[in-house]
Amino acid sequence: MTISKQSTTHLMLFVIMIVAGFSFPTHATSIKELNKSDRVVIKTWLSEPANKDTSLKTPRYAVNEQIILYIEVATPRWFTSGTRIANIEIPNVVTKQRNTLATNFTERKDGITWSHQRWEITLYPQEKGRFVVPSTEVNIEVSREGGGNVSGTLYSTPQQFTAAIPSGLLTDDQTWVSGRNLSIDQQWNRSSEELKVGDTITRTLTIRGEDTLAMLLPNIINSSSSNEYQSYPQPNQLSDSQTRGDYFSERKESSVYVLQAGGDLTFPAYQLTWWDLDSQQLKTIEVAGETVKVSHTFQSWLKAYWTFILGGSASVIFIGFVVVRIRHYYKTHPLPAWWIYSRAVKQGQWSQVRVLLYRVLRQQHQQLELKKHSQVNEWQQDSTDFQSEKVTVSLSRAVWKKVNVLSSPLIALFTRLTPKRALPQLDKYREHYLAKNTDVQEKSHKTKE
Structure with missing residues (x-):
């Protein structure tokens, strides 16, 4: 049976396709197949804690300490597009991809040059406890042998760590x-x-x-x-x-x-x-x-001191009113005894001084002799000097203070302003009645005994 030249050509092409299919089984059609055949490798790890404690299986960091999550992808081919990493969300942990570009570098392994892309995501735990970094989606696109590109999704390995408050002087409510x-x-x-x-x-x-x-x-x-x-x-x-x-x-x-x-x-x-x-x-x-x-402005000065200004003005008006009333009062009334006495002492009119003192002694104490006002030796000497030529300004003032119970101007003013009784003579009858009633009660008590 004779085979034509065209049939022979078709047969040869069919055989070549079958042989090519068996000769290049590693020409994977997906990223997962490349990963299984170690033609694409993904690694994940956390940065070393600042406390350098390597005795723990799970690394322990301080609250708020920066933790770097590394995700590295490597292939003996080359990357034809940028690797994209999904967002990472962890409760009570702040995550931020501070560098939007990966670190690219090459490394020779067993005589083969591998291309690497390393990504860094920073983590900041906000409270103490145990945390899990979930498996993260990584989208990759690499070249494949024989031409063309292969793209797909791989997932990083989950990571665990703990966070603790680094000092006993810190509390959860404190800001640091x-x-x-x-x-x-x-x-x-x-x-x-x-x-x-x-x-x-x-x-x-x-x-x-x-x-x-x-x-x-x-x-x-x-x-x-x-x-x-x-x-x-x-x-x-x-x-x-x-x-x-x-x-x-x-x-x-x-x-x-x-x-x-x-x-x-x-x-x-x-x-x-x-x-x-x-x-x-x-x-x-x-x-x-x-x-x-x-410095004050005029408006701010008024605002700051208006209470003092108001109080001072009111005080000045009140004092002025009192002075006017007092002057008006003493135009029709005799001057107070202390005023007349002080003026006489100042002018050295000793005879008038003695007359005024004896008048106060008689009015306030119903006494006529100065020495009988007190039996104290000091007073006896002062009263003798007061009636002799040894009288002085200081002695006159001292004797006046001891005799005059209304020596203070305020007390004198209060006494003048106090309403007087309409019938002061009734006090005598009241005292007589109380004394008589007391005598009757005493006699009755003795009779019963």
């Missing part, structure tokens, strides 16, 4: 942060050199740190206002960056104070508590306060 090389820079800006009420002061704090996140750096400036100033907080400026594997964060916060009162105004000091991952110690950064001198 973990990191490296934290620092705070403070700036004050005034609207004018000579401050007065209505001017402004801007306070700016810049917090910088490594291996942390800007959103985790705590607010420091208290935005509350007072009677001395009105506070207007400005929007915070957050910045995160990465340079050659080092992570830097910066938080800038500021507040504008409008001065409301004059005098010395004091702005409070602050402090930031943080856990140093390098030294494994709790540290505190002190932020100094500021005291400024503010």
Whole structure:
């Protein structure tokens, strides 16, 4: 049987296709087949804890400590498109892919050059406990032998870790942060050199740190206002960056104070508590306060002292009214005895001084002799000197104070203003009645006995 040339050609092509199918079984048609044949490899691991504790099977980190999740994909071929990693969500853990580009490098293994893509995702546990990083979806596209590309999805290996509060001096309610090389820079800006009420002061704090996140750096400036100033907080400026594997964060916060009162105004000091991952110690950064001198405007001076002004004005008006009333009163009434006595002593009119003193002695004590007012030796000597030429200004004033029970002007004024009884003679009858009633009761008591 004769075979034509065309039939022979078709037969040869069919045989070549069959042989090619058996000769290249490794030309996989999916990423999963490449992964099974170790032509695409994916690895996942966590960064080493700052405490360097390798005795634990599950790594333990400090709360707020930066943990780096590494996802690395390798192939002996080459990547024809960018690898894409799905978002990672873990309860009570802040996750952030700070570098949007993977680290690309090559490595020779058994004489074959492998291409690598390494991704870094930072994790920040917000409370103590055990956490699980779930299996993460990774979309890959690589070239295959014989031409063409293969794309598909692989999944990373789940990772576990624990987080703990690093110091017994810290509590769950306390505000603090973990990191490296934290620092705070403070700036004050005034609207004018000579401050007065209505001017402004801007306070700016810049917090910088490594291996942390800007959103985790705590607010420091208290935005509350007072009677001395009105506070207007400005929007915070957050910045995160990465340079050659080092992570830097910066938080800038500021507040504008409008001065409301004059005098010395004091702005409070602050402090930031943080856990140093390098030294494994709790540290505190002190932020100094500021005291400024503010001058009053006329309106602010009135606002600050209006109560004193009102009280002083009322006092002056009241005192003036009292003085006018007293002067008007003494135009039709005799001057008070203490006033006449003091004027006579000042002028050295000793005869009049003695007359005035004996008048007070008779009116207030119903006595006629000065020595009988007191039996004290000192008083006996003073009364003798007072009636002789040894009388002096100081002696006259001392004797007056002892004799005159109304020596104080206020007491004298109160006595004059106290209403007098309409029928003072009734007091005598009242005393007589009480004495008689007492005698009757005593006689009755003796009769019963």
